[in-house]
């Protein structure tokens with residue numbers, strides 16, 4: 001097994017099966033509406049299916065579904081998939097919601113595009129990257145997507161609070177596309193930023209969005225109540241009538257997995 005940053009374990013990934021995480025997941029930084037249009041430009045052969053690994057509540061899959069013949073949306077978390085199917089567009093006939101670890105999924109390609117949004121980092125890279133590579137058509141690409149919240153003046157102070165309350169005993173900041181390239185697991189061909197998209201959150205909604213991350217699941221934190229108080233106090237001076245004005249991006253990196261691993 002390839003060494004990964006210490007927080008990227010299967011045990012920490014299981015936070016995405018907690019109902020409290022699923023219930024607040026929609027409050028995280030949204031992807032820009034233009035994302036689906038940009039991803040569709042990567043489609044190599046329009047009649048072949050598309051794959052999303054670690055689809056969560058299916059924000060990307062549901063946006064792509066009306067434009068493709070089939071999209072296989074795979075996730076290890078049954079509660080995530082149940083929520084995805086119940087959300088707007090979740091019943092599109094082109095979507096197959098598939099509950100499976102990516103590592104043991106029986107890929108039903110060849111796929112004309114594979115995407116993964118903030119999810120592949122949790123998987124066993126040495127198994128999953130070659131499997132994706134073997135399941136793609138010859139011209140198809142894997143696109144890794146990261147949701148990025150635009151900078152604010154309070155980011156540094158918030159990070160200090162997060163560090164004190166995180167359930168991760170150890171944390172390493174890293175770039176997934178770069179790490180996979182260094183390991184020889186894929187060859188990067190390009191990247192681009194989509195957005196910004198503007199969005200608002202009440203302070204309470206923003207606090208809940210932080211609990212929808214692997215490092216701060218409410219049910220696993222030692223003192224979630226104190227965390228909430230600290231974050232609310234920190235954000236209050238920056239909100240207007242209790243509402244934060246925010247913006248988000250999607251960072252895309254495109255490449256080809258190396259099938260030999």
Ligand SMILES: C[S@@+](CC[C@H](N)C(=O)[O-])C[C@H]1O[C@@H](n2cnc3c(N)ncnc32)[C@H](O)[C@@H]1O
Nearest residue numbers: 013016054055056075076077101102117119122
């Ligand atoms: C941060 S969420 C991202 C969800 C979605 N792609 C998005 O962009 O909003 C990570 C997702 O990866 C899933 N996941 C983690 N490890 C996985 C694995 N080994 N196989 C399949 N899915 C996995 C989790 O259940 C979770 O839904």
